[in-house]
Amino acid sequence: MRVWALALLIAFSWAQKSKVTSAALAVQDGEYEKALGFLQEAFANQSLLKPKDIAKAYKLRAQAYMGLLLNSKDPQAVLTKYPNLFEEVMLSIRKCREYDSSKEFENDLKLLSAQASSVIYLKGFELFQKEKLAEARQHFTWAIELYESIGQKDFYPPYALRGIVQLQLKDTTAAIQDLEKARALAAQKPLPNDQTLPFVYTSLISAYGGLGELDKALNVANEGRTKFPTDENIRRAELNLYLQHPGLQEKALERFRQELQRDPNNDTYLVIVAQLWERSNPDSAAVYYQKALAVNPNNLNARYNLGAYYVNQAAELSAKYNETKDEKLQQKYFAQMQEYFRLALPHLEQAHQQLPDDLALIQSLIQVTTYLGMEDKAKEYLQKKNALQKK
Structure with a gap:
């Protein structure tokens, strides 16, 4: 058996x-x-x-x-x-x-x-x-x-992308581990034409900033800006860091003033200084936006934000106009308001050419052209707005 x-x-x-x-x-x-x-x-x-x-x-x-x-x-x-x-x-x-x-x-x-x-x-x-x-x-x-x-x-892109994903999944500790690993590997053996590395810097700035580790965030921002001086995302991440932490504003303004002393025609730095001033001193912000446009008329951020500044100034005058009963003051405010709208219009129109689907921008154009009595233009922008909202 x-x-x-x-x-x-x-x-x-x-x-x-x-x-x-x-x-x-x-x-x-x-x-x-x-x-x-x-x-x-x-x-x-x-x-x-x-x-x-x-x-x-x-x-x-x-x-x-x-x-x-x-x-x-x-x-x-x-x-x-x-x-x-x-x-x-x-x-x-x-x-x-x-x-x-x-x-x-x-x-x-x-x-x-x-x-x-x-x-x-x-x-x-x-x-x-x-x-x-x-x-x-x-x-x-x-x-x-x-x-x-x-x-x-030493192939770091998977670490970079996993780190970015970890950050979006709110696992900040794991995200930083992966992103720092990618950053270290890239320093040892960078890849030509790599498009993931700038996002490593933006993500690390955000991660450290979110944890309140501001010195680390600033160090990463400085390194990222040096390696990728024209990268818009790194610039925006650094700016957001400053805007989210008001205590850094003076440090930021001082640093970018120094940068502008070395490179006074750097429109990117001019826009950053303008954005840093926006909350506390909008008029100073407008001056720097104008300087940026004098250097580079195609700077979209400067164009968009300067147009928005003029619209906001007009809105403040509109509020004053509605509050007063004095006809002379009303006439004064109305004339000033119209002037601000006239100043805003060309900036908003040029920004619209580059951002044709920006609904907030189109809404501003509707407001401005309506106040200026440009009925045909206002209808045109209203039609664009309605068409975009139907998509």
């Missing part, structure tokens, strides 16, 4: 191993779904397989899934049919390493990891763009694991 049982066990073991062999042949022939079918049967009785065969089966499963994806004319259809494909690939690679004690399949795993790392990284980026943040974070985590397994430990 024992002999029969042993023979039966050997037969079952051989049958299970033959499923793995059949899967290997199917993978070689590009019949990936057939291979997955054989492997499913093999894994149904995994206990009958030797560790070496289990390792091979997991390797083949990863190869089959990647083969399906990379050789398909419609990769999205593959991912729809196999929504957990990347998770299965990661599990299979890990399990293969676990069972492959002799490292027989190490070269195959390196090739698989090289293929999967870039595909999973790009999928993470796609999910990030679609604001599926938790899924994006998972894919970036897998990508980091794969890149490190093939020796690309």
Whole structure:
């Protein structure tokens, strides 16, 4: 009886191993779904397989899934049919390493990891763009694991993007760890034409600022501005830091005054100083916006904000006009109000050319043209507003 049982066990073991062999042949022939079918049967009785065969089966499963994806004319259809494909690939690679004690399949795993790392990284980026943040974070985590397994430990974009995602998911501590890792790796081995690194700086400024670690935020801002002097997002993040922490305003004004002494025709710095003045001294802000436009008439921020300044001045006069009963004062306020609207109009119109879908800007143009008695223009802007709101 024992002999029969042993023979039966050997037969079952051989049958299970033959499923793995059949899967290997199917993978070689590009019949990936057939291979997955054989492997499913093999894994149904995994206990009958030797560790070496289990390792091979997991390797083949990863190869089959990647083969399906990379050789398909419609990769999205593959991912729809196999929504957990990347998770299965990661599990299979890990399990293969676990069972492959002799490292027989190490070269195959390196090739698989090289293929999967870039595909999973790009999928993470796609999910990030679609604001599926938790899924994006998972894919970036897998990508980091794969890149490190093939020796690309200095490839920092996955850390950068995972850090940005962590910040959006309100996990500030984890975000800072990833972002600082990316920042350090980039300092050691920068990538040419990398578009993720500026966002590392903007995110770190925001993260440290949110924690109240202002010295760190300022250090990051200084470094980021030095590396990327024309980057609008870094400039805006630094400015937001100053605006959110009024105690920094004097320090900020002093620093940018020094910058302007060295480079008086830097319209970016002129706009920053203007924006720093906006809350406490709008008139000084307007002077700096005018200086920025004198240097660069195409500076959109200066153009937009100077137009808004004139509209706000007119609004203040309108309030005074409505409060007084003195006709002479009313005439005075009305004339001044009209003058401010006339000053605002060309700035708002030029800003509108660059920002045709900005509803707030269009609303300001409706207000200004109405007050100036430009009925046709007011109707034109009203039609634009209505059309945008219907989209």
